[in-house]
Amino acid sequence: MNDCQWQARIERAGRILGSGFLIAGRTVLTCAHVVAGADGPLTVTFPNRRSERPVEARVLVGAGWHGDATAPGDLAVLELAREVDVAPARFGTESEAYAGADGRAPTLHAYGFPKSFDEGTQAAYRTVSPTRVRDEWVELVADLAHGQPLRSGFSGAALTVAGTNRVVGIVTSVTGGAGTMTGRMMPLSVMVRYWEDLVLYLPGPARLNALVEKALRTGLDCRPERLYRQAAGPWAPPVPSHELRSLPMAAWHALNAPEPEVAERFADRLEELLGESARERPGRAPAAWTPVVFTVEHSGAGEDEVRVTVSAYHEGHPHLVEEPRTLPSSEVPGYVESVIDTAIDHLPDDTDELVAFELPRPFLNWPVDRWPAGDGDPTPLGCAYPVVVTAHSRREGGRRRRLAKSWRARGDRPASGVHRVDCSDGPPPSQSDLARADVVGFAAPPGPGPRPHFDTALAKPVPVLLWPRTGCAGGHEDGTPCPGTAFLDALGTYVSGLPLDELPQHIMALRERASAQEQHWAHDIQLLWDSPRCFPAPDREALHRHCPVA
Structure with missing residues (x-):
């Protein structure tokens, strides 16, 4: 023990x-x-x-x-x-x-x-x-x-x-x-x-857990007892009404019903109700995110040396929190821990804080949401604030313009689904598929080297990319259980119907739940999200202005 x-x-x-x-x-x-x-x-x-x-x-x-x-x-x-x-x-x-x-x-x-x-x-x-x-x-x-x-x-x-x-x-x-x-x-x-x-x-099927979490998160009114009895049918063992008064309890009984098809029917109907609710939900104003951004760049001082710049946004402009630091990449988590509280204090009180990491392509799989949320605070950063990553390449020139157009077209609408990229070595997604995609989900992490499937989606650019930092290692036979496939199944269920602008908050709630369960499908989820509404075009002059001290 x-x-x-x-x-x-x-x-x-x-x-x-x-x-x-x-x-x-x-x-x-x-x-x-x-x-x-x-x-x-x-x-x-x-x-x-x-x-x-x-x-x-x-x-x-x-x-x-x-x-x-x-x-x-x-x-x-x-x-x-x-x-x-x-x-x-x-x-x-x-x-x-x-x-x-x-x-x-x-x-x-x-x-x-x-x-x-x-x-x-x-x-x-x-x-x-x-x-x-x-x-x-x-x-x-x-x-x-x-x-x-x-x-x-x-x-x-x-x-x-x-x-x-x-x-x-x-x-x-x-x-x-x-x-x-x-x-x-x-x-x-x-x-x-x-x-x-x-x-x-x-423990339970990733898809059913994701549906229940999403329903609770969005406040779905689904009449749990009726939902269970429709899935179980007239010949199921009787369950008292008081044990079906909530969605989690109804899901528990569906999962433990004698016939496994009961849980499948329960999940199917719950997914239908969530889809109906998303279509009926009135439009909402975009989330008022105001970010703290940690920009990490290769410094040129040494193979493992990086330059870290911390900026806090005010009225759409970044302001330096302190002078950039050059340090070994292994010391970045400790530096973030030491400065995050100061950076958050510089954000306006009437906005929703967001912590973003602008990283070189090889560092996009860093477990930034697992780093401590502050000096002496062991709370994972991703459970204290919405945490996202983005890539330098998406913030420059033509890609930034294409990304801005894509977000204007779909940022405040519900995600239509997740374009799946499984663990096989098939051809990369087509340009037409990526042009229509709101979200691309990957069964495996990008890794530090070239990965055509990931790099194509990163460059298009698709508005949102999601992947597990471990995921599938590949090499398994067809038909064998694949953690990457389980991840994509649950991801599609959870993300579909959620407004893209609100995904950081929803992923934070998911991380809070997953932190308690080592086997949770989202325990190492990584979110690449860089809405231009939150991150306007880079203002190089503004990066030389320090935050005003109240």
């Missing part, structure tokens, strides 16, 4: 209350009874991440819970006061907790903090069967006759499958008397009942 730094200890006023686990940069799950009924702020510590300081937390869900070990709904969601630099837990599917073909359930590990174990200790258990007690808990029995028993201090601990460390439930209580090594787990299917947003953190 060396990679499980997300294991959390919950305290109040120096007293250990129980266990918990991080599922996103600022979100921790635990049991409601762990945090119920006591005064004073909560403190969350990550004992397996010694460099991470304790952080205060507040209860978002479960604060009003009152009950004993047999009361339902024993789940709490905590919000941390700041983002922590800890990789979150990964979820499995609930079926992984139960016996397989060999008739034996897998070992499940729990990490708790019983008396005299402030640093934590482990217990090994397994499920008795999938049958729930009062439709709420699954029974647990010790995997080892003389191992560490579940006792006070384990409540709220994640139960993870041995070998994968994927979370399949949460420890809620110990059962039986002295010497009886049994307990109870709240499984994932019950946890989502009490916190519906959990559905968005669980």
Whole structure:
């Protein structure tokens, strides 16, 4: 469990209350009874991440819970006061907790903090069967006759499958008397009942997850219960209406229906509703983006030396934040971290900030959205601000003029779809295809060297390019799973119907969601976006003017 730094200890006023686990940069799950009924702020510590300081937390869900070990709904969601630099837990599917073909359930590990174990200790258990007690808990029995028993201090601990460390439930209580090594787990299917947003953190088809995220983001009114029942048909197992009151819950039941076609029909109908909503949506004024731009150029001082210029825009003109710096390319992330707060402070208060990186072609795959959002702030930059990249070549001469015409024609209208470039080595997209494209999506990253498919779209220029920084490495046989294809499937679903001018904000929301899930289809998405409304023609004289200091 060396990679499980997300294991959390919950305290109040120096007293250990129980266990918990991080599922996103600022979100921790635990049991409601762990945090119920006591005064004073909560403190969350990550004992397996010694460099991470304790952080205060507040209860978002479960604060009003009152009950004993047999009361339902024993789940709490905590919000941390700041983002922590800890990789979150990964979820499995609930079926992984139960016996397989060999008739034996897998070992499940729990990490708790019983008396005299402030640093934590482990217990090994397994499920008795999938049958729930009062439709709420699954029974647990010790995997080892003389191992560490579940006792006070384990409540709220994640139960993870041995070998994968994927979370399949949460420890809620110990059962039986002295010497009886049994307990109870709240499984994932019950946890989502009490916190519906959990559905968005669980594994599922990239397309369905993208559709649900997009529907929530755009506020789609889709009547979730009707949507599910239409997809499930009259012969599906009955689901109570109260478990279909939200879109995430309806999607969860569709995903876990006995027939896989239910999830496909659910996704198809949701996509239709999103398309109808986009066509009916009234026109909106373009987003009032005001950028901070980091311009990175080869300095000529050495092979690895670059020149970085930081400018903040005022009324369409760039102003220097500080004198350009020449430094090794490896030091650029640290420099951005040190100067970003100062640069953001120079933007007008009544506009939407944007952080853009104008890069040479070989650097376009830099993970700029993963860099820290400020000095001492571990929040990823792309989760703090909308972050985009662009290429020097698109900001000069004829390409800039062609790009401006393309944006004038389509910038404030919904994206018609994504032109796909898969991982095969076929011919580059035709000029006529690119002329009609609003967005081009790539199954693989551009790489530092020539890549005809990417370079053609970059030069046309197509308004928006999107790709995964890892994606498909190529070389696989036809019909085998391809991460690049999964990326393009979900990307087309998510982007279609969204106004191009608003894409930076939508991609930021997507990054926030993906930061909690290592396997999320968009966990390393890169957005090349350079609307001339946001970036007017380069003003070389203006770049020699410093920002006015208020």
